[in-house]
Amino acid sequence: MHRLARSALLWSGAYLLLALLPIAVVLLTRPPAGRELGAELGALLGLLALGVLASQAVISGRHRWFAATLGYDNLLQFHRQTGIFALLLVLAHPIVMLSTRPGWLEYLDPREDTLRAVTLILLVAATLVLVASSLWRTRFGLSYEAWRALHGALTLFIVAGGLGHAVMVQHYTEGAVATLLLGAVVGLSLLLVVESRLLRPWRLRRRPWRIVANEPERGDAATLTLQAEGDHRLNFAPGQFIWITLGDTPFSLQQHPFSVASSASDGKRFAFTAKRLGDFTNSLPEVAPGTCAFVEGPYGTFVPDPENASGAVLIAGGIGVTPIMSILRSLRDQGDTRPLWLLYANKTWEDATFRDELAELEECLDLDVIHVISDPEPEWKGESGKIDEALVKRRLPRDDGRRQYFICGPEPLMNAAEKALIAQGVAPTHIFSDRFDIV
Known part of the structure; x- marks a missing residue:
């Protein structure tokens, strides 16, 4: 099994363990009394939602000890998908519970208990806002700074409120042992948020x-x-x-x-x-x-293996060339002689940042730079259009089973490049993509 696949399985298992901890805690400390299947299922869905939401702090906090070998880009994509999964769990929890016992609708009646009802309604609404604002930040016109503040505040409210709700219901959490253990498990995620937002900047101020x-x-x-x-x-x-x-x-x-x-x-x-x-x-x-x-x-793990003598294929679109420039400049300073190919896509020739330096790098590295212009001037003699399977097949060497491939640029370009490489027989584990788009 490839090293990346092993890492993915290892850290997926670790994440699954973290997400299931709230359920494990309450089941081990107090087996539930018999209730309808729907009621028990709904309660466990709520605990699973709490575990998934608490585990989000581990994924998104840029903690070096968690899944560093997978790359932040992969973790970000996983964070987004599990966020959607958490939202579905939050919505499924009351739906399943109420469909089993409609009388529990009084939990949402502010006339019965205003604080409890308002808190539960706000928890569902906050989860909806958290996921929607993360997926469609730019559509809502949120600046990155405003979104970051909103994201952090909603996360703290949802996790703390979910813990409070689980403890107050008392079905699975009756008794000091269950309450303390569940509080410790969920509280760990809150401490991780404090570490990333407060303690880490405190250390940075000295550097x-x-x-x-x-x-x-x-x-x-x-x-x-x-x-x-x-x-x-x-x-x-x-x-x-x-x-x-x-x-x-x-x-x-x-x-x-x-x-x-x-x-x-x-x-x-x-x-x-x-x-x-x-x-x-x-x-x-x-x-x-x-x-x-x-x-x-x-x-990040968008880093070529220094021991791989087969070289690398680099594919960039627009300003996505920046990490690739770091790779090429470093290899130049090291006197590297491995073969390198760069497919560099831009709308116009004038948009090609670093085109002059790339020409110089071709002189001191074993580098073939292939410019691809989507909106060329009439006098343009190079490649035009988009990076697709035909271009990859025509201009890149046949894969030897060991070469690495690095892609960075706009989402459509990256999707097309990945598809084209895989169609040419490149193993997905040899393709490294840098596609996070949170700014």
Whole structure:
């Protein structure tokens, strides 16, 4: 079994264990008295929802000890899918319970117990808002900072409220042992939120960085260079990314991920390149040298195996070329001689950020750069259109079973490239995609 597949099975099992802990706790400490099957099923669905929601903090908190080998991109996609699953569980819990005993509808009647009824209604509504705002943030017009604050507040409310509801119902949680154990299991997720939002920034404040250069790039982009202030450094691998907070304090909702674009040869100084694509990236070209910054990371497994002599195929679309630039610049500094191929797609030739440097890299690396322009000028002589199976088959070498493939760019390009590679016989475990889109 491939190493990545083994890691996926291992951490999937770990996640399943975490999600089932609330059910395990109450069943082991107090076997339930006999009730209708629907009532017991509904109660267990609620406990499972609590476990899944509590486990979300483990997935999304950028904890290095959890599933680091799977890559943050994969964890993010898993986080989104399990969030939808948690929503379905939250909705299924009252539906199954009420269909079994309609009299329990009084739990939602504010005339019977206003606080209890309002809390339960708000828990369901908060879960709906949490999932919807995460899936369609841009459609709702939410800035990343506003969404991050909303996401954190709703998560704390839902997990804490769900725990309170489970304890107050008393069917499975009657007795101090069950209450304390369930509180410890769910409380762990709340502590992880505190660690990522408060303790981690507290540690970062002792490791400041400074913007030392801000240079415009072709394609409406800008490259910001940071220098460490002090004896700390950023030991990253080419292709990894970091989270950056600009300003005098790390305690800020304004924290964004960017791939490192510079060579990994100097840990005291690094650079990232961003295109104007959103509310935060639109402001980056105006960031003045001398601005303080705080850096968390590095993260990611979008990193070529240094022992793989078969080389690598790199596929980029637009500004998705930035982690690939870090890979190429690092290999240049190391004097690497492995064969490399780069398919680089842009709308126009003028949009091709780093095209001049890529031509220079072709001279010092065993690199074949293939530009693909979707909206070419009449005089364009290179590849045009989109990256598809025909282009991959025509311009890339036949897979040898060991070569690695790295894809970064807009979602449609990445989907098309993955499909084209798999159609050519490339094993999915040899394809590394960097597709997170949370900024």
